[in-house]
Amino acid sequence: MSAETPDVLVVGAGPAGLAAADAARRAGARVVLLDAAGDAGGQYWRHLPASRPAAAERVLHHGWDRFAALRGQEVLTDAQVWLAERHDDRPPTLHVLVGPADGSDRVRRTFAPTTLVLATGAYERTLPFPGWDLPGVFTAGAAQALAKAERIAVGRRVVVAGAGPFLLPVAASLVRTGAQVLGVLEANGWRRLARAWSARPAELLSTRHKAGELAGYVRDLARHRIPYRTGTAVVAAHGTDRVTSVTVARLDADWAPVMGSERRVPADAVCVSHGFVPRTELAVSAGCRLTRDGGVRTDENGLTSVPGVYAAGEITGIGGADLALAEGVVAGLAAAAAADPAGGGISAGQRRDRTVNQRFAARLEAAHGIRPGWVGWLADDTVICRCEEVTAGDLRAGAAATGSRGLRSLKLSTRAGLGVCQGRVCGRTVEDLLNRHTGGLLDAGRTETRPLAAFVRLGELAAGADKEEPA
Amino acid sequence: MKVVVVGAGIVGAAIARELAMAGVSVVVLDRSASAGGTSAAGEGNLLVSDKGPGAELSLALRSLTLWRSLLPEVADTFPSIEYETKGGLVVATTDAGAAALRAFADLQRTAGVSAAEVDGLDYEPDLNSAHTAAIFYPQDAQVQPAIATEALLAVARRHGASVRQGVEVLGPLRGGDRLTGVATSGGDVSGDHVVVAAGPWSGEVARRLGVELPVRPRRGTILVTTRMRQRIRHKVYDADYVGAVGSDDAALQTSSVVESTAAGTVLIGSSRERRGFDERIEARVLSAVAAKALVLFPFLAGVAVMRAYGGFRPFVPDHLPVIGPDPRLPGLWHATGHEGAGIVLSTATGELLGDLLLGRAPRVPAEAFAVDRPTLRPHLEPSPDQ
Ligand SMILES: Cc1cc2nc3c(=O)[nH]c(=O)nc-3n(C[C@H](O)[C@H](O)[C@H](O)COP(=O)(O)OP(=O)(O)OC[C@H]3O[C@@H](n4cnc5c(N)ncnc54)[C@H](O)[C@@H]3O)c2cc1C
Numbered sequence: 001m002s003a004e005t006p007d008v009l010v011v012g013a014g015p016a017g018l019a020a021a022d023a024a025r026r027a028g029a030r031v032v033l034l035d036a037a038g039d040a041g042g043q044y045w046r047h048l049p050a051s052r053p054a055a056a057e058r059v060l061h062h063g064w065d066r067f068a069a070l071r072g073q074e075v076l077t078d079a080q081v082w083l084a085e086r087h088d089d090r091p092p093t094l095h096v097l098v099g100p101a102d103g104s105d106r107v108r109r110t111f112a113p114t115t116l117v118l119a120t121g122a123y124e125r126t127l128p129f130p131g132w133d134l135p136g137v138f139t140a141g142a143a144q145a146l147a148k149a150e151r152i153a154v155g156r157r158v159v160v161a162g163a164g165p166f167l168l169p170v171a172a173s174l175v176r177t178g179a180q181v182l183g184v185l186e187a188n189g190w191r192r193l194a195r196a197w198s199a200r201p202a203e204l205l206s207t208r209h210k211a212g213e214l215a216g217y218v219r220d221l222a223r224h225r226i227p228y229r230t231g232t233a234v235v236a237a238h239g240t241d242r243v244t245s246v247t248v249a250r251l252d253a254d255w256a257p258v259m260g261s262e263r264r265v266p267a268d269a270v271c272v273s274h275g276f277v278p279r280t281e282l283a284v285s286a287g288c289r290l291t292r293d294g295g296v297r298t299d300e301n302g303l304t305s306v307p308g309v310y311a312a313g314e315i316t317g318i319g320g321a322d323l324a325l326a327e328g329v330v331a332g333l334a335a336a337a338a339a340d341p342a343g344g345g346i347s348a349g350q351r352r353d354r355t356v357n358q359r360f361a362a363r364l365e366a367a368h369g370i371r372p373g374w375v376g377w378l379a380d381d382t383v384i385c386r387c388e389e390v391t392a393g394d395l396r397a398g399a400a401a402t403g404s405r406g407l408r409s410l411k412l413s414t415r416a417g418l419g420v421c422q423g424r425v426c427g428r429t430v431e432d433l434l435n436r437h438t439g440g441l442l443d444a445g446r447t448e449t450r451p452l453a454a455f456v457r458l459g460e461l462a463a464g465a466d467k468e469e470p471a
Numbered sequence: 472m473k474v475v476v477v478g479a480g481i482v483g484a485a486i487a488r489e490l491a492m493a494g495v496s497v498v499v500l501d502r503s504a505s506a507g508g509t510s511a512a513g514e515g516n517l518l519v520s521d522k523g524p525g526a527e528l529s530l531a532l533r534s535l536t537l538w539r540s541l542l543p544e545v546a547d548t549f550p551s552i553e554y555e556t557k558g559g560l561v562v563a564t565t566d567a568g569a570a571a572l573r574a575f576a577d578l579q580r581t582a583g584v585s586a587a588e589v590d591g592l593d594y595e596p597d598l599n600s601a602h603t604a605a606i607f608y609p610q611d612a613q614v615q616p617a618i619a620t621e622a623l624l625a626v627a628r629r630h631g632a633s634v635r636q637g638v639e640v641l642g643p644l645r646g647g648d649r650l651t652g653v654a655t656s657g658g659d660v661s662g663d664h665v666v667v668a669a670g671p672w673s674g675e676v677a678r679r680l681g682v683e684l685p686v687r688p689r690r691g692t693i694l695v696t697t698r699m700r701q702r703i704r705h706k707v708y709d710a711d712y713v714g715a716v717g718s719d720d721a722a723l724q725t726s727s728v729v730e731s732t733a734a735g736t737v738l739i740g741s742s743r744e745r746r747g748f749d750e751r752i753e754a755r756v757l758s759a760v761a762a763k764a765l766v767l768f769p770f771l772a773g774v775a776v777m778r779a780y781g782g783f784r785p786f787v788p789d790h791l792p793v794i795g796p797d798p799r800l801p802g803l804w805h806a807t808g809h810e811g812a813g814i815v816l817s818t819a820t821g822e823l824l825g826d827l828l829l830g831r832a833p834r835v836p837a838e839a840f841a842v843d844r845p846t847l848r849p850h851l852e853p854s855p856d857q
């Protein structure tokens with residue numbers, strides 16, 4: 001199979017990838033932009049409240065017009081990158097299947113680009129709690145998608161809980177489906193929130209629209225008399241076939257439930273989200289180094305540790321759509337310039353936009369990042385890995401029985417993370433828990449290693465057998 | 472007596488268990504975590520079907536006996552090691568392959584292997600009906616190799632062994648011309664004997680201790696499917712496998728080994744390629760492995776693969792494990808070079824090493840595995856390319 005060789009290949013057509021491809025195209029590069037989804041726009045597009053009129057979008061979302069325009073460029077959709085073959089001194093060779101994932105006639109294509117921009121976004125992270133596997137418990141993203149695409153309410157009496165500003169738009173769209181939102185529960189206490197958001201206020205000036213966006217959602221909540229409670233969490237969901245009530249508790253600064261503060265609240269749905277995990281499998285396969293938080297490490301141009309490989313958007317850390325756009329522009333220009341030095345450079349304004357938005361992202365993490373006390377709400381029979389039905393007790397027992405300090409070994413002996421989601425849902429949590437039980441894993445971080453970025457049918461693999469040549 | 476075992480893979484674990492049960496004071500050192508190397512990066516086939524008469528087959532037959540006898544030790548206290556005697560079905564797909572397979576089975580029978588020509592479809596209804604011969608090997612079994620490794624270590628611990636993880640062996644401790652222990656990242660560890668069971672890294676550890684040992688990695692890659700209703704009942708492999716195992720070719724070779732696991736996934740192996748410790752997973756390898764599997768089971772074409780993984784088989788030039796004392800450095804012992812059969816061979820390897828170290832009569836011919844056997848001797852000098 002002969003590889004296609006664009007100047008710049010952009011993987012992911014969310015805000016970051018759209019901005020990167022557009023910037024690189026304007027700089028004169030031959031660009032291919034692709035996305036596994038059937039339509040461009042990424043998470044951001046999928047999760048925007050549907051019924052909000054475009055005029056309001058324009059007010060609430062800085063850069064809305066630009067985003068809408070970016071979506072008009074040429075995108076190769078239904079294009080799943082399933083393997084990145086590392087070369088260390090240059091971008092990896094990317095193997096792509098093009099066609100609807102459930103169809104039987106996907107076409108194999110191979111790309112060996114001069115430079116590569118990875119803009120694969122992030123997964124939602126949900127911390128487990130007793131009862132979180134009951135029907136009626138949704139991730140905030142799933143609830144949002146249902147509310148938006150299908151206009152389906154996930155329930156009548158809904159609690160929204162977790163951490164981070166993304167709880168707010170979720171609550172807002174639930175309200176629009178006619179659900180009664182009983183409250184938005186933020187795990188972090190007001191002290192932490194205030195400390196993170198009020199430090200160096202001058203910095204926030206330049207992302208004023210961001211603060212405005214959040215304030216807009218808070219006003220929305222107030223108008224519908226939806227309480228926003230800090231330092232509070234759903235620590236259990238109850239019911240036999242589905243959720244009928246939840247236990248709400250106050251948390252201390254480390255997210256440990258405060259004894260005696262629990263109360264039962266009747267509810268038929270819970271939407272939870274505790275943040276996002278960068279989707280780094282392609283970057284890891286390509287050889288890119290990660291930061292301590294698990295994002296891809298980049299320099300001021302978005303360049304990763306691998307020559308010719310750039311990263312932009314939530315794959316580098318969690319910061320919202322504006323940051324993704326700003327990072328995308330810089331990475332796209334840098335990638336184009338590296339592929340063909342005759343092109344233009346990056347302006348001071350474009351760089352500033354990126355820096356300012358990164359500071360905003362750092363505040364997000366400082367205000368809303370997960371704290372270790374949450375394990376206090378787990379019970380021994382709380383399921384941690386849902387694909388393989390591995391409980392918190394199983395993990396503890398596996399660590400005790402083997403004495404192993406290896407994630408690889410413990411995953412194999414407990415089966416945690418070995419199922420169809422390949423640890424995308426539970427991986428971080430499994431690692432956190434095993435870290436405690438073993439006194440420190442010796443191979444931590446392995447969760448992010450997934451050589452196959454997506455399922456591939458054996459027939460599709462075999463079809464390349466005669467055509468493949470070493471790249 | 473105190474023995475230092477370097478490596479907490481399945482071979483080190485089996486040795487630790489054997490020695491600890493014999494009353495020896497054992498410390499196992501691993502630079503990483505237990506079961507973090509090759510023993511967690513392959514499959515757990517316990518095969519006699521792929522081995523012709525000779526020393527390795529003797530070791531494998533003895534190993535199968537030992538695997539059965541140690542089951543009660545690990546039965547109650549552990550996640551299951553998933554021991555299953557499901558038997559292997561070897562399938563030829565060409566006429567020439569059928570003749571070769573029958574001749575090989577005849578030879579094996581003379582050495583105590585049960586092998587019966589069968590109608591493949593009776594055993595595997597979904598097998599490609601175009602195959603030309605099928606031989607069933609009832610002795611073939613399987614375990615889950617990482618759990619088996621941990622289980623052996625747990626038995627060793629129960630008999631007083633200690634397992635130190637995150638401790639890397641850096642160099643020798645010497646007393647006169649004798650090895651008296653090892654210098655490690657966690658301080659000096661002394662012992663009357665040091666056993667190197669560091670899998671594909673054994674050559675590097677041996678060199679650090681002052682001797683040359685020609686152990687090199689031979690890469691293998693495996694595909695894991697999503698769970699499915701069990702449609703593959705035995706270990707099924709194509710007859711080419713036997714050729715690939717014994718081959719000296721460094722280039723990519725594949726042969727198909729297809730098996731269901733207790734969890735309901737299907738493992739599809741595997742490739743063999745010598746390319747150093749290069750961990751990259753490549754499409755051309757995955758494609759070749761997949762294509763071979765479809766020859767055996769065409770229905771797999773629509774089944775999704777969710778993961779690919781691989782490891783490095785510890786390979787020595789004459790394809791036999793190295794088990795025994797190193798005549799060049801008293802106090803140093805080796806137990807390595809098991810290539811693609813270290814899981815099955817671990818139990819008898821532990822026993823043989825124990826026999827030699829404790830002066831018991833070996834139950835298998837030990838000379839064949841000696842460090843200075845004639846076929847290995849030329850490789851014990853540093854080679855110019857290193
Ligand atoms: C519920 C919810 C509400 C939100 N609300 C807001 C909000 O109000 N304001 C705000 O600023 N932000 C909001 N966000 C966050 C915003 O969506 C993200 O910041 C933004 O989408 C990140 O952009 P990105 O380009 O990095 O990644 P994404 O938008 O996630 O895009 C990544 C793209 O990469 C593709 N991809 C990944 N892997 C592969 C592969 N192997 N092959 C091919 N394609 C691949 C994916 O299909 C995806 O389309 C919200 C997020 C959620 C989940």
Ligand SMILES: Cc1cc2nc3c(=O)[nH]c(=O)nc-3n(C[C@H](O)[C@H](O)[C@H](O)COP(=O)(O)OP(=O)(O)OC[C@H]3O[C@@H](n4cnc5c(N)ncnc54)[C@H](O)[C@@H]3O)c2cc1C
Pocket residue numbers: 477478479480481482483484500501502503504505506507508509510511512513514515516517518638639640641668669670671672673676690691692693740741781782783784785806807808809810811812813814815816
């Ligand atoms: C793809 C594949 C499929 C396979 N399938 C089968 C099969 O079906 N059946 C079968 O019987 N065999 C199979 N094998 C072979 C089998 O896995 C190996 O032979 C066996 O695991 C080797 O075990 P070991 O204990 O020697 O090595 P390892 O498990 O690699 O253990 C060696 C240990 O030494 C440690 N170490 C290295 N250097 C140092 C140092 N300096 N200091 C301290 N510790 C150190 C390492 O961290 C490691 O934990 C397969 C192998 C592969 C790769």
